[in-house]
Amino acid sequence: MSDGGERTRNDRGQYADRIPPEAVLEVFEARDDWGRPLTASDVLEELDCSRRTAHNKLNELVDRGDLRTRKVGARSRVWWRQIDPADVRTEAATDEEERPPEVAAAIGEADLPGSGPRLDARREALSAAYEYLTDHPEAKKADFLRDVYAEHPAGYESAEAWWNAIQPALKELPGVDPPDERGHLWHFLGG
Structure with a gap:
Protein backbone atom coordinates (compact mmCIF):
# COMPACT_ATOMS: atom_id res chain seq x y z
CA MET A 1 0.00 0.00 0.00
CA SER A 2 2.77 2.40 0.84
CA ASP A 3 5.86 2.38 -1.30
CA GLY A 4 7.93 4.03 1.43
CA GLY A 5 8.21 7.31 -0.47
CA GLU A 6 6.38 10.60 -0.22
CA ARG A 7 2.96 10.64 -1.84
CA THR A 8 2.42 13.42 -4.32
CA ARG A 9 -0.22 16.06 -3.75
CA ASN A 10 -2.45 17.85 -6.24
CA ASP A 11 -2.87 21.63 -6.67
CA ARG A 12 -5.22 21.78 -3.67
CA GLY A 13 -2.77 20.01 -1.35
CA GLN A 14 -4.72 16.73 -1.37
CA TYR A 15 -2.98 13.44 -1.99
CA ALA A 16 -3.03 12.63 -5.69
CA ASP A 17 -4.70 9.40 -6.69
CA ARG A 18 -2.38 6.63 -7.69
CA ILE A 19 -5.29 4.43 -8.79
CA PRO A 20 -7.45 5.77 -11.62
CA PRO A 21 -11.08 4.63 -11.83
CA GLU A 22 -10.23 2.82 -15.07
CA ALA A 23 -8.00 0.45 -13.07
CA VAL A 24 -11.08 -0.58 -11.08
CA LEU A 25 -13.02 -1.16 -14.30
CA GLU A 26 -10.19 -3.40 -15.48
CA VAL A 27 -10.73 -5.58 -12.39
CA PHE A 28 -14.33 -6.12 -13.54
CA GLU A 29 -13.36 -6.74 -17.17
CA ALA A 30 -10.52 -9.17 -16.44
CA ARG A 31 -12.86 -11.77 -14.93
CA ASP A 32 -14.26 -14.83 -16.65
CA ASP A 33 -17.61 -14.52 -14.88
CA TRP A 34 -19.05 -11.08 -15.69
CA GLY A 35 -22.32 -12.03 -14.07
CA ARG A 36 -20.84 -12.28 -10.57
CA PRO A 37 -20.83 -9.00 -8.64
CA LEU A 38 -17.70 -7.92 -6.79
CA THR A 39 -17.19 -6.64 -3.27
CA ALA A 40 -14.89 -3.84 -2.17
CA SER A 41 -12.63 -6.57 -0.75
CA ASP A 42 -12.32 -8.14 -4.23
CA VAL A 43 -11.21 -4.79 -5.63
CA LEU A 44 -8.82 -3.86 -2.82
CA GLU A 45 -7.11 -7.27 -3.02
CA GLU A 46 -6.64 -6.95 -6.75
CA LEU A 47 -5.38 -3.34 -6.67
CA ASP A 48 -3.54 -3.48 -3.34
CA CYS A 49 -5.30 -0.42 -1.97
CA SER A 50 -7.20 0.51 1.17
CA ARG A 51 -10.87 -0.31 1.72
CA ARG A 52 -11.65 3.44 1.70
CA THR A 53 -9.93 3.87 -1.68
CA ALA A 54 -11.77 0.86 -3.13
CA HIS A 55 -15.12 2.24 -1.90
CA ASN A 56 -14.35 5.72 -3.22
CA LYS A 57 -13.39 4.44 -6.67
CA LEU A 58 -16.39 2.09 -6.85
CA ASN A 59 -18.78 4.88 -5.86
CA GLU A 60 -17.18 7.23 -8.38
CA LEU A 61 -17.81 4.64 -11.10
CA VAL A 62 -21.44 4.30 -9.96
CA ASP A 63 -21.83 8.09 -10.19
CA ARG A 64 -20.37 8.00 -13.72
CA GLY A 65 -22.81 5.24 -14.70
CA ASP A 66 -20.08 2.65 -15.34
CA SER A 76 -22.45 -5.36 2.77
CA ARG A 77 -22.61 -3.98 -0.73
CA VAL A 78 -21.79 -5.42 -4.18
CA TRP A 79 -20.95 -3.76 -7.50
CA TRP A 80 -21.31 -5.00 -11.06
CA ARG A 81 -21.08 -3.89 -14.67
CA GLN A 82 -24.37 -3.60 -16.47
CA ILE A 83 -24.56 -6.15 -19.28
CA ASP A 84 -26.15 -4.81 -22.43
CA PRO A 85 -28.95 -7.19 -23.51
CA ALA A 86 -27.93 -6.60 -27.14
CA ASP A 87 -24.51 -8.11 -26.35
CA VAL A 88 -26.16 -11.19 -24.85
CA ARG A 89 -28.40 -11.61 -27.89
CA THR A 90 -25.42 -11.19 -30.22
CA GLU A 91 -23.45 -13.78 -28.24
CA ALA A 92 -26.38 -16.23 -28.33
CA ALA A 93 -26.76 -15.74 -32.08
CA THR A 94 -23.03 -16.37 -32.52
CA ASP A 95 -23.29 -19.61 -30.50
CA GLU A 96 -26.13 -20.80 -32.72
CA GLU A 97 -24.19 -19.87 -35.86
CA GLU A 98 -21.20 -21.93 -34.62
CA ARG A 99 -23.41 -24.94 -33.95
CA PRO A 100 -23.25 -27.59 -36.68
CA PRO A 101 -26.20 -27.27 -39.08
CA GLU A 102 -27.44 -30.78 -38.31
CA VAL A 103 -27.74 -29.91 -34.60
CA ALA A 104 -29.57 -26.66 -35.32
CA ALA A 105 -31.90 -28.54 -37.69
CA ALA A 106 -32.53 -31.30 -35.14
CA ILE A 107 -33.41 -28.74 -32.46
CA GLY A 108 -35.67 -26.92 -34.92
CA GLU A 109 -37.46 -30.16 -35.82
CA ALA A 110 -37.64 -31.61 -32.30
CA ASP A 111 -41.05 -32.86 -31.23
CA LEU A 112 -41.86 -30.53 -28.34
CA PRO A 113 -45.31 -29.53 -27.10
CA GLY A 114 -46.72 -26.06 -27.70
CA SER A 115 -46.68 -23.47 -30.44
CA GLY A 116 -45.58 -19.90 -31.02
CA PRO A 117 -43.52 -18.26 -28.26
CA ARG A 118 -44.03 -21.23 -25.93
CA LEU A 119 -42.57 -23.63 -28.50
CA ASP A 120 -39.70 -21.20 -29.10
CA ALA A 121 -38.97 -21.18 -25.35
CA ARG A 122 -38.98 -24.98 -25.31
CA ARG A 123 -36.61 -25.18 -28.27
CA GLU A 124 -34.38 -22.71 -26.43
CA ALA A 125 -34.52 -24.93 -23.33
CA LEU A 126 -33.63 -27.97 -25.44
CA SER A 127 -30.76 -26.02 -26.96
CA ALA A 128 -29.55 -25.04 -23.47
CA ALA A 129 -29.75 -28.67 -22.30
CA TYR A 130 -27.75 -29.77 -25.35
CA GLU A 131 -25.17 -27.06 -24.76
CA TYR A 132 -24.96 -28.08 -21.11
CA LEU A 133 -24.25 -31.67 -22.12
CA THR A 134 -21.58 -30.60 -24.59
CA ASP A 135 -19.92 -28.57 -21.80
CA HIS A 136 -20.39 -31.41 -19.25
CA PRO A 137 -20.00 -34.61 -21.30
CA GLU A 138 -21.23 -36.72 -18.40
CA ALA A 139 -24.33 -35.44 -16.61
CA LYS A 140 -27.21 -36.75 -14.53
CA LYS A 141 -30.85 -35.75 -14.72
CA ALA A 142 -30.38 -33.82 -11.47
CA ASP A 143 -27.63 -31.75 -13.13
CA PHE A 144 -29.95 -30.68 -15.94
CA LEU A 145 -32.72 -29.85 -13.49
CA ARG A 146 -30.39 -27.83 -11.27
CA ASP A 147 -28.36 -26.04 -13.92
CA VAL A 148 -30.61 -25.74 -16.99
CA TYR A 149 -34.23 -25.77 -15.84
CA ALA A 150 -33.72 -22.83 -13.47
CA GLU A 151 -32.74 -20.52 -16.34
CA HIS A 152 -34.91 -22.09 -19.04
CA PRO A 153 -38.21 -23.24 -17.48
CA ALA A 154 -39.95 -22.90 -20.86
CA GLY A 155 -43.37 -22.40 -19.30
CA TYR A 156 -43.24 -25.50 -17.10
CA GLU A 157 -44.15 -25.05 -13.46
CA SER A 158 -42.19 -28.07 -12.28
CA ALA A 159 -38.77 -29.40 -13.10
CA GLU A 160 -40.22 -32.88 -13.57
CA ALA A 161 -42.73 -31.71 -16.21
CA TRP A 162 -39.90 -29.83 -17.95
CA TRP A 163 -37.70 -32.93 -17.96
CA ASN A 164 -40.52 -35.14 -19.28
CA ALA A 165 -40.77 -32.83 -22.31
CA ILE A 166 -37.08 -32.09 -22.88
CA GLN A 167 -35.39 -35.44 -22.35
CA PRO A 168 -37.11 -37.36 -25.20
CA ALA A 169 -36.05 -34.63 -27.64
CA LEU A 170 -32.54 -34.45 -26.14
CA LYS A 171 -32.10 -38.19 -26.77
CA GLU A 172 -32.56 -37.57 -30.49
CA LEU A 173 -29.87 -34.90 -30.88
CA PRO A 174 -26.54 -35.70 -32.59
CA GLY A 175 -23.79 -36.95 -30.31
CA VAL A 176 -26.09 -37.54 -27.33
CA ASP A 177 -25.82 -40.92 -25.63
CA PRO A 178 -28.79 -41.26 -23.23
CA PRO A 179 -28.51 -43.54 -20.22
CA ASP A 180 -29.48 -47.19 -20.47
CA GLU A 181 -32.86 -48.06 -19.07
CA ARG A 182 -31.53 -48.27 -15.51
CA GLY A 183 -28.58 -45.93 -15.96
CA HIS A 184 -28.34 -42.39 -14.72
CA LEU A 185 -25.58 -40.76 -16.75
CA TRP A 186 -26.10 -38.90 -19.99
CA HIS A 187 -23.01 -38.68 -22.20
CA PHE A 188 -21.99 -36.45 -25.03
CA LEU A 189 -19.97 -38.39 -27.56
CA GLY A 190 -19.17 -35.45 -29.79
CA GLY A 191 -20.31 -34.92 -33.29
Missing part, protein backbone atom coordinates in the same frame (compact mmCIF):
# COMPACT_ATOMS: atom_id res chain seq x y z
CA LEU A 67 -21.12 0.38 -12.45
CA ARG A 68 -24.27 -0.53 -10.54
CA THR A 69 -24.41 -1.23 -6.81
CA ARG A 70 -26.72 -2.78 -4.29
CA LYS A 71 -26.77 -3.31 -0.56
CA VAL A 72 -26.91 -7.05 0.23
CA GLY A 73 -26.80 -7.08 4.00
CA ALA A 74 -26.64 -4.85 7.02
CA ARG A 75 -23.11 -3.74 6.14
Whole structure:
Protein backbone atom coordinates (compact mmCIF):
# COMPACT_ATOMS: atom_id res chain seq x y z
CA MET A 1 0.00 0.00 0.00
CA SER A 2 2.77 2.40 0.84
CA ASP A 3 5.86 2.38 -1.30
CA GLY A 4 7.93 4.03 1.43
CA GLY A 5 8.21 7.31 -0.47
CA GLU A 6 6.38 10.60 -0.22
CA ARG A 7 2.96 10.64 -1.84
CA THR A 8 2.42 13.42 -4.32
CA ARG A 9 -0.22 16.06 -3.75
CA ASN A 10 -2.45 17.85 -6.24
CA ASP A 11 -2.87 21.63 -6.67
CA ARG A 12 -5.22 21.78 -3.67
CA GLY A 13 -2.77 20.01 -1.35
CA GLN A 14 -4.72 16.73 -1.37
CA TYR A 15 -2.98 13.44 -1.99
CA ALA A 16 -3.03 12.63 -5.69
CA ASP A 17 -4.70 9.40 -6.69
CA ARG A 18 -2.38 6.63 -7.69
CA ILE A 19 -5.29 4.43 -8.79
CA PRO A 20 -7.45 5.77 -11.62
CA PRO A 21 -11.08 4.63 -11.83
CA GLU A 22 -10.23 2.82 -15.07
CA ALA A 23 -8.00 0.45 -13.07
CA VAL A 24 -11.08 -0.58 -11.08
CA LEU A 25 -13.02 -1.16 -14.30
CA GLU A 26 -10.19 -3.40 -15.48
CA VAL A 27 -10.73 -5.58 -12.39
CA PHE A 28 -14.33 -6.12 -13.54
CA GLU A 29 -13.36 -6.74 -17.17
CA ALA A 30 -10.52 -9.17 -16.44
CA ARG A 31 -12.86 -11.77 -14.93
CA ASP A 32 -14.26 -14.83 -16.65
CA ASP A 33 -17.61 -14.52 -14.88
CA TRP A 34 -19.05 -11.08 -15.69
CA GLY A 35 -22.32 -12.03 -14.07
CA ARG A 36 -20.84 -12.28 -10.57
CA PRO A 37 -20.83 -9.00 -8.64
CA LEU A 38 -17.70 -7.92 -6.79
CA THR A 39 -17.19 -6.64 -3.27
CA ALA A 40 -14.89 -3.84 -2.17
CA SER A 41 -12.63 -6.57 -0.75
CA ASP A 42 -12.32 -8.14 -4.23
CA VAL A 43 -11.21 -4.79 -5.63
CA LEU A 44 -8.82 -3.86 -2.82
CA GLU A 45 -7.11 -7.27 -3.02
CA GLU A 46 -6.64 -6.95 -6.75
CA LEU A 47 -5.38 -3.34 -6.67
CA ASP A 48 -3.54 -3.48 -3.34
CA CYS A 49 -5.30 -0.42 -1.97
CA SER A 50 -7.20 0.51 1.17
CA ARG A 51 -10.87 -0.31 1.72
CA ARG A 52 -11.65 3.44 1.70
CA THR A 53 -9.93 3.87 -1.68
CA ALA A 54 -11.77 0.86 -3.13
CA HIS A 55 -15.12 2.24 -1.90
CA ASN A 56 -14.35 5.72 -3.22
CA LYS A 57 -13.39 4.44 -6.67
CA LEU A 58 -16.39 2.09 -6.85
CA ASN A 59 -18.78 4.88 -5.86
CA GLU A 60 -17.18 7.23 -8.38
CA LEU A 61 -17.81 4.64 -11.10
CA VAL A 62 -21.44 4.30 -9.96
CA ASP A 63 -21.83 8.09 -10.19
CA ARG A 64 -20.37 8.00 -13.72
CA GLY A 65 -22.81 5.24 -14.70
CA ASP A 66 -20.08 2.65 -15.34
CA LEU A 67 -21.12 0.38 -12.45
CA ARG A 68 -24.27 -0.53 -10.54
CA THR A 69 -24.41 -1.23 -6.81
CA ARG A 70 -26.72 -2.78 -4.29
CA LYS A 71 -26.77 -3.31 -0.56
CA VAL A 72 -26.91 -7.05 0.23
CA GLY A 73 -26.80 -7.08 4.00
CA ALA A 74 -26.64 -4.85 7.02
CA ARG A 75 -23.11 -3.74 6.14
CA SER A 76 -22.45 -5.36 2.77
CA ARG A 77 -22.61 -3.98 -0.73
CA VAL A 78 -21.79 -5.42 -4.18
CA TRP A 79 -20.95 -3.76 -7.50
CA TRP A 80 -21.31 -5.00 -11.06
CA ARG A 81 -21.08 -3.89 -14.67
CA GLN A 82 -24.37 -3.60 -16.47
CA ILE A 83 -24.56 -6.15 -19.28
CA ASP A 84 -26.15 -4.81 -22.43
CA PRO A 85 -28.95 -7.19 -23.51
CA ALA A 86 -27.93 -6.60 -27.14
CA ASP A 87 -24.51 -8.11 -26.35
CA VAL A 88 -26.16 -11.19 -24.85
CA ARG A 89 -28.40 -11.61 -27.89
CA THR A 90 -25.42 -11.19 -30.22
CA GLU A 91 -23.45 -13.78 -28.24
CA ALA A 92 -26.38 -16.23 -28.33
CA ALA A 93 -26.76 -15.74 -32.08
CA THR A 94 -23.03 -16.37 -32.52
CA ASP A 95 -23.29 -19.61 -30.50
CA GLU A 96 -26.13 -20.80 -32.72
CA GLU A 97 -24.19 -19.87 -35.86
CA GLU A 98 -21.20 -21.93 -34.62
CA ARG A 99 -23.41 -24.94 -33.95
CA PRO A 100 -23.25 -27.59 -36.68
CA PRO A 101 -26.20 -27.27 -39.08
CA GLU A 102 -27.44 -30.78 -38.31
CA VAL A 103 -27.74 -29.91 -34.60
CA ALA A 104 -29.57 -26.66 -35.32
CA ALA A 105 -31.90 -28.54 -37.69
CA ALA A 106 -32.53 -31.30 -35.14
CA ILE A 107 -33.41 -28.74 -32.46
CA GLY A 108 -35.67 -26.92 -34.92
CA GLU A 109 -37.46 -30.16 -35.82
CA ALA A 110 -37.64 -31.61 -32.30
CA ASP A 111 -41.05 -32.86 -31.23
CA LEU A 112 -41.86 -30.53 -28.34
CA PRO A 113 -45.31 -29.53 -27.10
CA GLY A 114 -46.72 -26.06 -27.70
CA SER A 115 -46.68 -23.47 -30.44
CA GLY A 116 -45.58 -19.90 -31.02
CA PRO A 117 -43.52 -18.26 -28.26
CA ARG A 118 -44.03 -21.23 -25.93
CA LEU A 119 -42.57 -23.63 -28.50
CA ASP A 120 -39.70 -21.20 -29.10
CA ALA A 121 -38.97 -21.18 -25.35
CA ARG A 122 -38.98 -24.98 -25.31
CA ARG A 123 -36.61 -25.18 -28.27
CA GLU A 124 -34.38 -22.71 -26.43
CA ALA A 125 -34.52 -24.93 -23.33
CA LEU A 126 -33.63 -27.97 -25.44
CA SER A 127 -30.76 -26.02 -26.96
CA ALA A 128 -29.55 -25.04 -23.47
CA ALA A 129 -29.75 -28.67 -22.30
CA TYR A 130 -27.75 -29.77 -25.35
CA GLU A 131 -25.17 -27.06 -24.76
CA TYR A 132 -24.96 -28.08 -21.11
CA LEU A 133 -24.25 -31.67 -22.12
CA THR A 134 -21.58 -30.60 -24.59
CA ASP A 135 -19.92 -28.57 -21.80
CA HIS A 136 -20.39 -31.41 -19.25
CA PRO A 137 -20.00 -34.61 -21.30
CA GLU A 138 -21.23 -36.72 -18.40
CA ALA A 139 -24.33 -35.44 -16.61
CA LYS A 140 -27.21 -36.75 -14.53
CA LYS A 141 -30.85 -35.75 -14.72
CA ALA A 142 -30.38 -33.82 -11.47
CA ASP A 143 -27.63 -31.75 -13.13
CA PHE A 144 -29.95 -30.68 -15.94
CA LEU A 145 -32.72 -29.85 -13.49
CA ARG A 146 -30.39 -27.83 -11.27
CA ASP A 147 -28.36 -26.04 -13.92
CA VAL A 148 -30.61 -25.74 -16.99
CA TYR A 149 -34.23 -25.77 -15.84
CA ALA A 150 -33.72 -22.83 -13.47
CA GLU A 151 -32.74 -20.52 -16.34
CA HIS A 152 -34.91 -22.09 -19.04
CA PRO A 153 -38.21 -23.24 -17.48
CA ALA A 154 -39.95 -22.90 -20.86
CA GLY A 155 -43.37 -22.40 -19.30
CA TYR A 156 -43.24 -25.50 -17.10
CA GLU A 157 -44.15 -25.05 -13.46
CA SER A 158 -42.19 -28.07 -12.28
CA ALA A 159 -38.77 -29.40 -13.10
CA GLU A 160 -40.22 -32.88 -13.57
CA ALA A 161 -42.73 -31.71 -16.21
CA TRP A 162 -39.90 -29.83 -17.95
CA TRP A 163 -37.70 -32.93 -17.96
CA ASN A 164 -40.52 -35.14 -19.28
CA ALA A 165 -40.77 -32.83 -22.31
CA ILE A 166 -37.08 -32.09 -22.88
CA GLN A 167 -35.39 -35.44 -22.35
CA PRO A 168 -37.11 -37.36 -25.20
CA ALA A 169 -36.05 -34.63 -27.64
CA LEU A 170 -32.54 -34.45 -26.14
CA LYS A 171 -32.10 -38.19 -26.77
CA GLU A 172 -32.56 -37.57 -30.49
CA LEU A 173 -29.87 -34.90 -30.88
CA PRO A 174 -26.54 -35.70 -32.59
CA GLY A 175 -23.79 -36.95 -30.31
CA VAL A 176 -26.09 -37.54 -27.33
CA ASP A 177 -25.82 -40.92 -25.63
CA PRO A 178 -28.79 -41.26 -23.23
CA PRO A 179 -28.51 -43.54 -20.22
CA ASP A 180 -29.48 -47.19 -20.47
CA GLU A 181 -32.86 -48.06 -19.07
CA ARG A 182 -31.53 -48.27 -15.51
CA GLY A 183 -28.58 -45.93 -15.96
CA HIS A 184 -28.34 -42.39 -14.72
CA LEU A 185 -25.58 -40.76 -16.75
CA TRP A 186 -26.10 -38.90 -19.99
CA HIS A 187 -23.01 -38.68 -22.20
CA PHE A 188 -21.99 -36.45 -25.03
CA LEU A 189 -19.97 -38.39 -27.56
CA GLY A 190 -19.17 -35.45 -29.79
CA GLY A 191 -20.31 -34.92 -33.29
